Amino acid sequence: MGIHLPHNVLDTLMPMHVLVTADGVISQTGPSLQKITPGLDLIGHAFLDMFYIARPFGVRHFEDIYALDASKLRVTIKSGARHDDRLFLRGSAMRLQADDGVIINLSLGISVVEAVRRFDLSAADFAPTDPTVDMLYLIEVNNAAFGESKKLNLRLQGAKQQAEEEALTDALTGLKNRRALDMTLKNLTEDKTPFALMNVDLDYFKAVNDTHGHAAGDLVLERVAEVLCSETRSTDHVARVGGDEFVVIFEGLLELEMLGNIAKRIIKGFEEPVHFEGEACHVSASIGVTLSSFYDQPTPDRMLGDADAALYQSKKDGRARHTVFEPGA
Amino acid sequence: MFGLINRAIQKFVQDSYGDTKWGEITVLAGLDFREFESMLPYDDAMTDEVLRSAALILDKDRDALLEDLGAYLVTHPNMEVVRRLLRYGGRGFEEFLLSLDELNDRVKLAIPDLEIPQIALQAHGNGAFSLKAVSQRSGYGAVLEGIVKAVADDYGALVLTELDSEKNGDRITEHLKVELLEVSFSQGRDFKLAGGMRN
Numbered sequence: 001m002g003i004h005l006p007h008n009v010l011d012t013l014m015p016m017h018v019l020v021t022a023d024g025v026i027s028q029t030g031p032s033l034q035k036i037t038p039g040l041d042l043i044g045h046a047f048l049d050m051f052y053i054a055r056p057f058g059v060r061h062f063e064d065i066y067a068l069d070a071s072k073l074r075v076t077i078k079s080g081a082r083h084d085d086r087l088f089l090r091g092s093a094m095r096l097q098a099d100d101g102v103i104i105n106l107s108l109g110i111s112v113v114e115a116v117r118r119f120d121l122s123a124a125d126f127a128p129t130d131p132t133v134d135m136l137y138l139i140e141v142n143n144a145a146f147g148e149s150k151k152l153n154l155r156l157q158g159a160k161q162q163a164e165e166e167a168l169t170d171a172l173t174g175l176k177n178r179r180a181l182d183m184t185l186k187n188l189t190e191d192k193t194p195f196a197l198m199n200v201d202l203d204y205f206k207a208v209n210d211t212h213g214h215a216a217g218d219l220v221l222e223r224v225a226e227v228l229c230s231e232t233r234s235t236d237h238v239a240r241v242g243g244d245e246f247v248v249i250f251e252g253l254l255e256l257e258m259l260g261n262i263a264k265r266i267i268k269g270f271e272e273p274v275h276f277e278g279e280a281c282h283v284s285a286s287i288g289v290t291l292s293s294f295y296d297q298p299t300p301d302r303m304l305g306d307a308d309a310a311l312y313q314s315k316k317d318g319r320a321r322h323t324v325f326e327p328g329a
Numbered sequence: 330m331f332g333l334i335n336r337a338i339q340k341f342v343q344d345s346y347g348d349t350k351w352g353e354i355t356v357l358a359g360l361d362f363r364e365f366e367s368m369l370p371y372d373d374a375m376t377d378e379v380l381r382s383a384a385l386i387l388d389k390d391r392d393a394l395l396e397d398l399g400a401y402l403v404t405h406p407n408m409e410v411v412r413r414l415l416r417y418g419g420r421g422f423e424e425f426l427l428s429l430d431e432l433n434d435r436v437k438l439a440i441p442d443l444e445i446p447q448i449a450l451q452a453h454g455n456g457a458f459s460l461k462a463v464s465q466r467s468g469y470g471a472v473l474e475g476i477v478k479a480v481a482d483d484y485g486a487l488v489l490t491e492l493d494s495e496k497n498g499d500r501i502t503e504h505l506k507v508e509l510l511e512v513s514f515s516q517g518r519d520f521k522l523a524g525g526m527r528n
Contacts, residue, residue: 117523123420136522137417141439144410148333148367155366 015127016089016106020047022099024062032125033106036087036115037077047104052076052083065093065102075106087111087118108132113139172218173225176239181247184237185300188249188292195251195292196259199307200228200266202244203284203319216276220283227269231262247304254291256324263287263322271320286314287322294327330376331443335365338379340408341401346387357382370442373466380468392471392492399475403483414439415480416520422486422512426450426458426477445469456509463502467494470503477507485517 007028010017015032026042034042042050046062053059055074073091076083090109093102108115112132115121123133168180176184188195202224209217221244228238228246237249253259266285273280288311292298310325317323342351355363358378365371384391402411414435418428428435433447446464453459460477462469474492481488487510494503 121522122520123417123522133417133522137414137435138438140410140417141414144414145368145440152366152368 013127013129014105015125016108018042018047018051018104018106019101020062020065020104021101023101024048026050027101032121035121035125036108036119038119040077040079050078052078054088065104066095068093073104087115112136170240173221173240175225175228175246176237178239178241181237181239181241181249182300184239184249185303188251189298189300189303193251193292194254195249196253197290197292197303197307198248198250198259198263198322199288199304199311200246200248201286201311201315202270203286203315205244205283208281208283212276212279212281216274216279216281219276220274220281223272223274224270224283224285227266227272231265231269247307254293256289256291259289259324260322263289267320267322284320286311286319288312288314288325289322290325294325330371330373331440332365332369332371333367333440333443335371335376335379336367337402337408338376338383338398339365341398341405342383342387344405344407345397345401350386353386354379354382357386377466391468395468395471396475396478399472399477400479401475402472403476403479412480412483413520413524415476416483422481422484422488423509425480425484426460426507426509429460448473458507458509460505460507461502462505463500465499465501467501467503470494470505473503474505477505481509482515483518483520485513485515487511487514 010019010028011030015030016036017028017030018026018033019028021027024046026045026047029042037050040050047065048060048062053065053073053075056068056071059065059068071092073093075089075091076085076087077089078084088109088111089106091104091106093104095102107130112135116136126132168177168183169175170177185197187193202220205217205220208220221240224246225238225240228248232238232248232250235251236253237247237251239247239249241247250259250262266287270283270285273282275281288307288309290303290306290310292303294306295302306325306327310323313323314321339351342354352363358375358381360375360379380391380394383389384394387394389397402408403415404412415425418432419425427450429448430450433445436443436445446462446469449461451459451461460473462473470492474490478488478490489508489510491506492503494501496502
């Protein structure tokens with residue numbers, strides 16, 4: 001003894017149901033199913049003419065459905081010889097009593113977002129117990145929250161970039177960076193403060209990176225930064241201006257002999273091997289020096305250029321040495 | 330207080346009274362920034378200070394301001410997402426009221442860090458309802474009043490509301506009476522499920 005369910009009961013509880021007679025003809029459909037099959041007249045047609053059962057495989061005759069009791073179906077809607085492969089419905093088929101045929105309940109499954117948009121569905125198109133509308137709510141709230149988080153990330157990224165641009169220290173060594181050096185040089189030349197400028201370039205640094213890797217290279221850079229700081233006074237300015245290039249400014253110091261001694265101590269300090277994972281890394285330094293007193297109107301660009309020229313002379317002469325720029329030479 | 334709440338206050342002031350007023354409020358409240366971040370937590374005292382300053386500068390009492398904030402959340406085009414999320418509550422205004430029981434759970438589901446008081450709905454028959462919100466601070470009731478009235482408009486329903494509160498130790502219980510006079514008083518605004526999805 002089964003229960004007889006009037007139309008409106010099925011329509012409310014299962015708004016996407018299909019009733020199919022024992023010989024495979026659609027006799028009734030739920031209102032939401034009609035909404036997602038606009039222009040199609042389902043009733044009176046063979047179920048398998050209107051729907052294509054993609055899973056399980058091999059359902060070609062309606063009798064096959066009888067064997068599928070309660071298993072999960074993946075169904076698409078046919079339109080002529082084609083089927084709609086953008087909208088996959090989920091379904092389950094249950095056989096009714098004796099010869100009454102089959103009831104197939106369909107749902108939008110994971111295609112729901114697409115279907116809601118395409119067919120302009122409303123909350124009334126879903127069964128009151130169906131959590132699909134809550135799922136749509138979650139999708140929407142998730143998009144909104146994700147959007148806010150993304151905005152926050154973008155703002156933080158912007159702030160980080162700005163902080164980096166405004167930073168005056170080199171992140172790896174803690175020395176001044178190029179920006180800080182430029183500011184110092186500008187101030188000193190504008191104030192006509194006498195000073196010595198020393199460009200220091202690491203020798204053999206590329207070999208350390210190539211042989212022992214960048215971690216070893218970084219360790220060497222940190223070590224030479226320490227040497228530069230310990231061989232200079234706290235009133236001097238030490239900056240890292242490139243991968244392995246450093247600049248030291250000695251405020252108020254114009255004595256070439258003393259600068260020569262400092263350069264020698266720096267080179268000696270650089271040549272102490274740095275041990276990385278049990279292996280010794282060797283570097284040295286080529287140095288170029290110029291003095292603000294060499295110029296009538298010292299400018300940062302000119303002094304940096306001349307110190308560089310002296311530095312390249314040191315390289316040319318065999319590295320690991322310092323050269324003083326010769327004005328007028 | 331979670332940033333979303335502070336940000337809602339900020340946007341409400343900016344969209345309703347202009348950016349200059351908001352600037353004055355942040356100065357009076359002693360903030361060293363102007364923009365709240367939705368997804369960051371802030372000290373509760375900061376929210377109180379912003380509300381106190383806003384009431385002074387906009388020359389409105391705190392509850393009236395909070396009621397306007399509630400209405401703003403539902404009606405302003407910049408807050409369309411809030412209106413939509415509230416409209417998910419039900420197909421009609423009555424169903425929406427019933428859904429307020431679940432509001433706290435819905436909010437938790439959406440943003441676990443956002444804490445709002447548990448709201449309990451009671452139906453007294455003949456279209457009379459009351460909403461009870463219990464929390465450590467007053468103000469949620471006034472925001473709720475603004476929201477409920479604006480959502481009623483949104484559904485096209487006509488309601489009367491009345492708010493009162495009682496203090497019990499450090500717990501404040503706010504009662505919002507809602508009388509539903511007419512379910513379909515006017516043509517409400519449209520709500521389409523697909524409206525909030527991106528292509």
